[in-house]
Amino acid sequence: KxxxxxxxxxxxxxxxxxxxxxxxxxxxxxxxxxxxxxxxxxxxxxxxxxxxxxxxxxxxxxxxxxEGIQRGHMALHARNIALTVGAVGAEVDQLAKRMAEEKDVRADRA
Structure with missing residues (x-):
């Protein structure tokens, strides 16, 4: 700045x-x-x-x-995890949003 x-x-x-x-x-x-x-x-x-x-x-x-680097990265990471566990279509965004909101982005809980 x-x-x-x-x-x-x-x-x-x-x-x-x-x-x-x-x-x-x-x-x-x-x-x-x-x-x-x-x-x-x-x-x-x-x-x-x-x-x-x-x-x-x-x-x-x-x-x-x-949005800030960390928050943006976590949102992208949550989306990638959702795709990895097999979410498709609207499920991807719903699952990614939920994990990010709960600050618990892991494949074993997705």
Missing amino acids: DASGALVGTLEMPMPVGLVGGATKTHPLARLALKIMAVRSAQELGEIAVAVGLAQNLGALRALAT
Whole structure:
């Protein structure tokens, strides 16, 4: 927060990226990722890294500004547990809501 109480987020990426040598040339998944993204230069890779960082930063700011990270995470976790135990359709939301309200999100009690 700044002096006026407004929520402020920043992103700094003081780390250089490169494509010459290292994992980008030897690791099969790194090569595949670069191919999928059609990255042809370190500049492009850096731009993608910054875009991902910015998206994550904005997502975190949204969570903080709305429901809070922990509450949002618990709601998502409750939904995943409901799906894991076989809830379908409207049951998923009903079960997830009940577990979250009772603050007891576990598969064995779902």
